[in-house]
Amino acid sequence: xxxxxxxxxxxxxxxxxxxxxxxxxxxxxxxxxxxxxxxxxxxxxxxxxxxxxxxxxxxxxxxxxxxxxxxxxxxxxxxxxxxxxxxxxxxxxxxxxxxxxxxxxxxxxxxxxxxxxxxxxxxxxxxxxxxxxxxxxxxxxxxxxxxxxxxxxxxxxxxxxxxxxxxxxxxxxxxxxxxxxxxxxxxxxxxxxxxxxxxxxxxxxxxxxxxxxxxxxxxxxxxxxxxxxxxxxxxxxxxxxxxxxxxxxxxxxxxxxxxxxxxxxxxxxxxxxxxxxxxxx
Amino acid sequence: xxxxxxxxxxxxxxxxxxxxxxxxxxxxxxxxxxxxxxxxxxxxxxxxxxxxxxxxxxxxxxxxxxxxxxxxxxxxxxxxxxxxxxxxxxxxxxxxxxxxxxxxxxxxxxxxxxxxxxxxxxxxxxxxxxxxxxxxxxxxxxxxxxxxxxxxxxxxxxxxxxxxxxxxxxxxxxxxxxxxxxxxxxxxxxxxxxxxxxxxxxxxxxxxxxxxxxxxxxxxxxxxxxxxxxxxxxxxxxxxxxxxxxxxxxxxxxxxxxxxxxxxxxxxxxxxxxxx
Numbered sequence: 001x002x003x004x005x006x007x008x009x010x011x012x013x014x015x016x017x018x019x020x021x022x023x024x025x026x027x028x029x030x031x032x033x034x035x036x037x038x039x040x041x042x043x044x045x046x047x048x049x050x051x052x053x054x055x056x057x058x059x060x061x062x063x064x065x066x067x068x069x070x071x072x073x074x075x076x077x078x079x080x081x082x083x084x085x086x087x088x089x090x091x092x093x094x095x096x097x098x099x100x101x102x103x104x105x106x107x108x109x110x111x112x113x114x115x116x117x118x119x120x121x122x123x124x125x126x127x128x129x130x131x132x133x134x135x136x137x138x139x140x141x142x143x144x145x146x147x148x149x150x151x152x153x154x155x156x157x158x159x160x161x162x163x164x165x166x167x168x169x170x171x172x173x174x175x176x177x178x179x180x181x182x183x184x185x186x187x188x189x190x191x192x193x194x195x196x197x198x199x200x201x202x203x204x205x206x207x208x209x210x211x212x213x214x215x216x217x218x219x220x221x222x223x224x225x226x227x228x229x230x231x232x233x234x235x236x237x238x239x240x241x242x243x244x245x246x247x248x249x250x251x252x253x254x255x256x257x258x259x260x261x262x263x264x265x266x267x268x269x270x271x272x273x274x275x276x277x278x279x280x281x
Numbered sequence: 282x283x284x285x286x287x288x289x290x291x292x293x294x295x296x297x298x299x300x301x302x303x304x305x306x307x308x309x310x311x312x313x314x315x316x317x318x319x320x321x322x323x324x325x326x327x328x329x330x331x332x333x334x335x336x337x338x339x340x341x342x343x344x345x346x347x348x349x350x351x352x353x354x355x356x357x358x359x360x361x362x363x364x365x366x367x368x369x370x371x372x373x374x375x376x377x378x379x380x381x382x383x384x385x386x387x388x389x390x391x392x393x394x395x396x397x398x399x400x401x402x403x404x405x406x407x408x409x410x411x412x413x414x415x416x417x418x419x420x421x422x423x424x425x426x427x428x429x430x431x432x433x434x435x436x437x438x439x440x441x442x443x444x445x446x447x448x449x450x451x452x453x454x455x456x457x458x459x460x461x462x463x464x465x466x467x468x469x470x471x472x473x474x475x476x477x478x479x480x481x482x483x484x485x486x487x488x489x490x491x492x493x494x495x496x497x498x499x500x501x502x503x504x505x506x507x508x509x510x511x512x513x514x515x516x517x518x519x520x521x522x523x524x525x526x527x528x529x530x531x532x533x534x535x536x537x538x539x540x541x542x543x544x545x546x547x548x549x550x551x552x553x554x555x556x557x
Contacts, residue, residue, distance in 0.1 A: 021361060021372060028437060029375045031390045032382070034401060038393060051404040092287030099283070107288070114291060117299040120494060120515045120535050124522045125301035126294060145294040148287040178283065207383035209497065214523070229385055229501075245393065252386040263381035264374060 035256075038249035039064055046245050064250035068228070077142045077212070081205030084147040086198050090190070092148070093156025094182050098168055108157070111150040119210075127214055141215045146205050152197040159193035160186060199266050206259060225251045306532035316529075323533035333534060335509055336517040337541075339424065343513065344492040344545075347428055351488050352481075354436040359443035360469075373444075379437035388501045391430035392417070417502055420510040427498045427511060435491070439484050446480035447473065482553055486546055493542045514538045 038046065040060040045052065096104055126145060135141035163186055171185045187194065212226055228251040306324075309317040327333045362373050379387065394402050395416040403413045416426040450473055458472045474481070496515035499505055505512035505520070514534060522531035 017361075024358065024361065025372060025375050028379060028433070030401075031387070031394055031433065032378060034394060035386075035390045038390075047399055049399070050407075051399060051401060053401070088287040088290065091283040095283035107284070110296070111291070114295040114299070117295065117539075120496060120518055120538070122295065122298035122302050123519070123535075124528050124531055125298035125305065128301070128528075129293065129298055144290065148290040150291055150295070153287055153291075182283070207385070209383075209385045210500070229389055248389055249393070252389050256382050256386050259383065260378065260381040263377075 035249050035252055039246055039253045041246060043244050043246070064244070064246040065254070067247065068225070068250055068254060077139050078205045078208075079202075080139075080143050081146040082198060082202040084143065085149060085152060085201035085205075086194060088148040089152040089156050089197055089201075090187055090194065091182065092153045093158075094160050094186055096153070096157045097160035098163075098165070098186070099178070108154070111154055115150045115154075123210070123214070126211075130215060136215060137217050142212045145211060146201070146208060149197075149201060149204070152201060155197055156190065156193060159190050163189050195266065199262060202262065203259060206255070225255045229255075302532045303536065305529050306536050308529045309527075310529035310532075311526055319529060323530050324537065326530065327534055327537055332509070332512070333514070333517055336512045336514045339509075339511065340493060340495065340513045340515075340538075343424065343428065343495055344489060347431060347492045347495075348485065348489045350428070351432060351435055351439060351492075352485060354432060355439035355443055355484065356481075358436060358440035359447055362440070362444055363447045377437050377441050379434045380441060382434065384434065384497050385501060387430060387434045388498050391426070391433070392502055395426045395430075418507065420508050423503055423507060423511045427495075427502070430498060431492075431495070435488060439488060442480060442484060443477065446477040450476045482550075485553070486549060489545060489549060490542055493538065493545065514541075 037055065040062070041055050042059070042061070042063075045055050045059055095101070096107065130136065130141050130144065135144060167185060167189070168181055171181045176185070209226065209229075228247055305316075307319055307321070309315075309319045309322075358376060362369070362376060382390075394400055397403060397413060397415045397418055400416075402416070407413060414422055416422045454472050454476070455468060458468045463471065494515050495513050496519070499511045499513055499516050500519065503511045505516050515538065518531045518534040518538070521527050521534060525531075
């Protein structure tokens with residue numbers, strides 16, 4: 001097709017559109033630039049007045065990153081949450097969908113109800129419960145409440161429902177145990193759904209802030225990022241804190257990168273999960 | 282049994298605590314777990330507790346500004362991004378990056394964006410010839426700063442959902458409307474909006490539920506200050522429980538909030554069902 005010459009009015013519209021679009025890019029992108037900039041400069045540069053929008057290259061350093069990566073047990077708890085979630089939720093979803101047992105409907109209804117209680121509402125008793133069973137200030141205490149999710153169980157249940165029963169029966173006739181059926185027949189068939197719940201549980205675990213803070217001692221070393229962010233962000237009336245700001249921004253950047261990579265790679269599953277959620281609502 | 286691990290975790294960490302919370306809201310329960318039946322005392326007390334009422338006021342104020350602004354901005358962005366040309370994928374990614382930034386990280390970035398002495402926002406205002414604004418440090422501006430940072434994060438999230446919905450709107454419907462002489466605005470109101478009604482509703486409901494429960498930015502940045510100007514209900518419940526040690530009362534405050542959310546959601550459902 002031959003390209004038509006654009007009329008002046010059209011050109012103006014396109015230019016205006018482009019400008020608005022570019023403005024949005026600046027508004028949405030700038031805070032991220034500020035985070036990267038902030039993680040690389042030292043405190044003196046932070047406090048420079050008037051402000052230096054683009055600090056010179058030789059004033060940048062990776063000091064803040066080095067000191068954060070030097071700490072042990074970096075962010076294990078958050079990754080474990082995802083692993084446990086995938087296994088437990090698949091098991092439960094599979095059992096609810098394919099195994100014969102009484103009271104299935106009741107269990108599903110109960111799961112739906114638990115999804116409606118907001119976290120703040122049960123924060124206090126959850127704290128009491130977890131403390132009572134002796135898990136305060138342990139890594140298991142951080143992990144446990146996040147290790148299974150009603151939302152994901154229901155998602156898996158729905159997905160396993162669409163896996164044909166014949167497939168399961170054929171495997172059973174061949175003498176496979178339930179465990180073998182789940183791990184080598186049903187789960188491979190459910191790969192997209194598993195990717196969705198993996199992404200979601202990873203995000204939920206990685207981003208949770210209030211719960212880990214509540215259940216662990218503020219000075220414990222289970223989670224360096226958590227500690228840095230919690231210590232340095234509060235706006236005290238004086239305005240400055242002892243922690244160097246670069247550490248805070250480096251911690252923020254480190255905790256963003258895996259999620260960002262995941263998000264850009266798996267946008268498809270991410271959106272699938274969102275729509276699954278909105279159908280429920 | 283396959284069900285056991287998943288269900289027992291949910292039972293232990295969701296079902297028991299929620300039931301316990303509801304029960305505790307009718308008791309005087311202190312940090313030391315001395316439980317005493319209180320009946321409706323806690324609920325009556327919060328009705329004339331000035332701090333709790335102020336927290337409810339702040340929360341409602343936040344919701345009233347945040348929810349409509351969020352819808353308008355997300356919709357505008359979704360429409361803006363709903364075109365195809367080379368490079369659009371990259372542009373979209375920039376707009377959606379805040380989705381991948383966790384709440385606390387967004388909060389810590391904006392703590393510096395809004396810094397009164399060294400923040401870029403004030404620097405920009407200064408360059409444009411305005412007075413510097415003491416954002417998070419002032420009673421008048423702290424809530425606005427928090428609203429802006431919440432919008433940055435959630436507009437990206439909700440425009441992602443809206444864009445997904447917009448892309449499902451049939452192209453021939455649009456073309457038919459154009460042939461019939463509908464302008465850009467007419468097409469949006471009569472064709473686009475009705476076809477994405479369900480998702481728009483979901484956005485409204487989800488964002489208002491989230492807004493009522495607003496907690497993290499205040500918890501991390503201002504602890505409700507200055508002078509209680511950013512004290513919200515969820516934060517108040519947290520303070521009552523973990524600083525004040527009045528667990529029973531804290532549970533009552535949470536359940537009052539839950540009640541408000543339920544009523545607001547139902548009202549919203551009714552209102553939009555009638556009008557659209």
